Amino acid sequence: MNLDFPPAHAEPSQTAAAFHHRIVEALANPTLQAALDRNAERRLVGRNAAFAALPHAKEVRDQGRAIRLDVLQHLDTYLEQFAANVEARGGRVHWAADAAEARAIVLDLVRQSVARRPAGASGPAIIAKGKSMVSEEIHLNHAFEAAGMRPVETDLGEFIVQLRGETPAHIITPAVHLRREEVSELFHQRFGMEPTLDVEAMTAQARTQLRRVFFSADVGITGVNFGVASTGTMALVTNEGNGRLCSTAPRTHIALMGLERLVPTPADLELMLRLLPRSATAQPLTSYLSLISGPRRAGEPDGPEEFHLVLVDNGRTQMLGSELAEALMCIRCGACLNVCPVFAEIGGHAYGSPYSGPIGAVVSAGLFGSDYNQLANASSLCGACRDVCPVRIDIPLMLLAVRGRHVAAGQPPAWLKLGLAGWAFAMAGRKRYALAQRAAALGTRLLGGGRWLKRLPPPLNAWTRRRDFPPFAAQSFRARWAAKQKQKRGGPA
Numbered sequence: 001m002n003l004d005f006p007p008a009h010a011e012p013s014q015t016a017a018a019f020h021h022r023i024v025e026a027l028a029n030p031t032l033q034a035a036l037d038r039n040a041e042r043r044l045v046g047r048n049a050a051f052a053a054l055p056h057a058k059e060v061r062d063q064g065r066a067i068r069l070d071v072l073q074h075l076d077t078y079l080e081q082f083a084a085n086v087e088a089r090g091g092r093v094h095w096a097a098d099a100a101e102a103r104a105i106v107l108d109l110v111r112q113s114v115a116r117r118p119a120g121a122s123g124p125a126i127i128a129k130g131k132s133m134v135s136e137e138i139h140l141n142h143a144f145e146a147a148g149m150r151p152v153e154t155d156l157g158e159f160i161v162q163l164r165g166e167t168p169a170h171i172i173t174p175a176v177h178l179r180r181e182e183v184s185e186l187f188h189q190r191f192g193m194e195p196t197l198d199v200e201a202m203t204a205q206a207r208t209q210l211r212r213v214f215f216s217a218d219v220g221i222t223g224v225n226f227g228v229a230s231t232g233t234m235a236l237v238t239n240e241g242n243g244r245l246c247s248t249a250p251r252t253h254i255a256l257m258g259l260e261r262l263v264p265t266p267a268d269l270e271l272m273l274r275l276l277p278r279s280a281t282a283q284p285l286t287s288y289l290s291l292i293s294g295p296r297r298a299g300e301p302d303g304p305e306e307f308h309l310v311l312v313d314n315g316r317t318q319m320l321g322s323e324l325a326e327a328l329m330c331i332r333c334g335a336c337l338n339v340c341p342v343f344a345e346i347g348g349h350a351y352g353s354p355y356s357g358p359i360g361a362v363v364s365a366g367l368f369g370s371d372y373n374q375l376a377n378a379s380s381l382c383g384a385c386r387d388v389c390p391v392r393i394d395i396p397l398m399l400l401a402v403r404g405r406h407v408a409a410g411q412p413p414a415w416l417k418l419g420l421a422g423w424a425f426a427m428a429g430r431k432r433y434a435l436a437q438r439a440a441a442l443g444t445r446l447l448g449g450g451r452w453l454k455r456l457p458p459p460l461n462a463w464t465r466r467r468d469f470p471p472f473a474a475q476s477f478r479a480r481w482a483a484k485q486k487q488k489r490g491g492p493a
């Protein structure tokens with residue numbers, strides 16, 4: 001396969017105008033809208049059926065929450081235990097404080113692996129990549145490209161978005177924004193495949209292409225779904241089997257893991273594995289579960305010569321001490337994205353962050369800083385994300401906290417700050433409130449003659465671009481009540 005891919009997308013801008021522009025584009029994209037509607041329907045029905053069939057589902061979710069809380073409360077102890085056990089099994093543990101350090105460690109390991117190539121092997125370093133949100137978070141593909149290396153995404157959805165020069169649109173289903181027609185067209189252009197809507201045929205085409213990558217790669221990179229502290233085992237959950245090919249076929253396996261993705265014991269892992277596939281893809285069991293414990297040992301038929309684990313902080317320890325700490329309990333199942341009415345309309349790319357949807361808005365603000373605070377405004381605060389979350393993370397509470405940060409940082413536009421200050425002033429006294437009501441009623445009467453308003457002046461026209469605005473009542477409730485009472489007593493209304 002030709003390993004020239006379109007360059008990985010640059011980090012999207014996080015200005016309010018850029019965010020607004022991405023939202024408007026998403027809403028106007030009929031292909032995206034059709035794909036998102038189908039995703040929301042299919043995923044939710046499946047997820048609900050999967051949990052309905054899980055015995056004692058409520059208790060299992062409670063236990064899952066307790067396990068993740070315990071990990072956060074004793075993260076230092078579990079991390080030490082986990083790292084010591086990984087090393088004891090022959091793996092090497094690297095600690096990365098931030099994205100730059102993580103990238104540097106990985107690039108260095110790839111160069112070392114290339115230096116150990118069999119005699120006669122040449123060409124750029126080839127990296128077979130399994131699904132890893134941490135690698136998206138640290139923009140690893142950019143770094144590989146800049147260093148002249150060739151990363152190839154081997155998860156089918158990730159492979160498709162890489163061929164398009166895009167980033168994943170969902171943490172579980174990266175190509176959720178596409179229909180099979182777009183994939184068919186892509187494979188036709190890229191591989192000369194006859195146009196087809198047969199998903200199996202397209203999957204077989206991708207498999208043929210990727211097989212060559214697995215067996216020519218210098219390095220395999222994967223994420224880690226859960227690390228087991230008491231044993232040093234890493235659990236990898238996939239549906240395509242690509243993860244285990246990345247972790248076994250190349251000479252070197254590098255696993256990227258966020259500091260928080262731990263469970264204390266194998267029994268805790270078993271419980272989490274009852275929750276994750278049900279919540280993510282409505283499966284009682286995942287198709288492939290790999291339990292990785294170090295490099296190939298003497299006498300073993302397969303496995304990498306070297307195994308490296310890169311433990312990435314990149315803002316997590318800072319988050320741990322903040323009001324956003326609970327977001328670190330996330331097991332990246334994606335259910336809160338599927339249930340979110342805002343995500344269902346705008347999709348993942350509109351957020352401009354590797355982490356999208358309700359939990360993405362919180363995690364992005366926590367990990368990447370205040371530029372991402374505005375993402376929390378893309379929420380109706382309906383609470384569906386909290387209800388669906390397998391470990392019951394209180395996402396709405398944290399969305400409010402991020403909005404609070406946004407306001408405290410002075411990030412809202414001046415007109416909004418002024419408006420809110422005026423509103424707070426009016427609400428602080430009964431007379432002022434009554435006066436404000438009369439002024440609002442007069443204002444909307446002047447603008448619309450008492451009918452629903454089709455257009456408001458800027459900046460309030462953002463509302464009337466998509467819906468009408470009701471006029472304020474000509475009389476307040478108090479005034480009407482007083483008039484009614486007077487009428488009852490026999491006086492003129």
Ligand code: SF4
Binds near residue numbers: 334337385389395
């Ligand atoms: S917050 Fe909960 S529902 Fe959302 S991805 Fe994380 S674990 Fe899944």
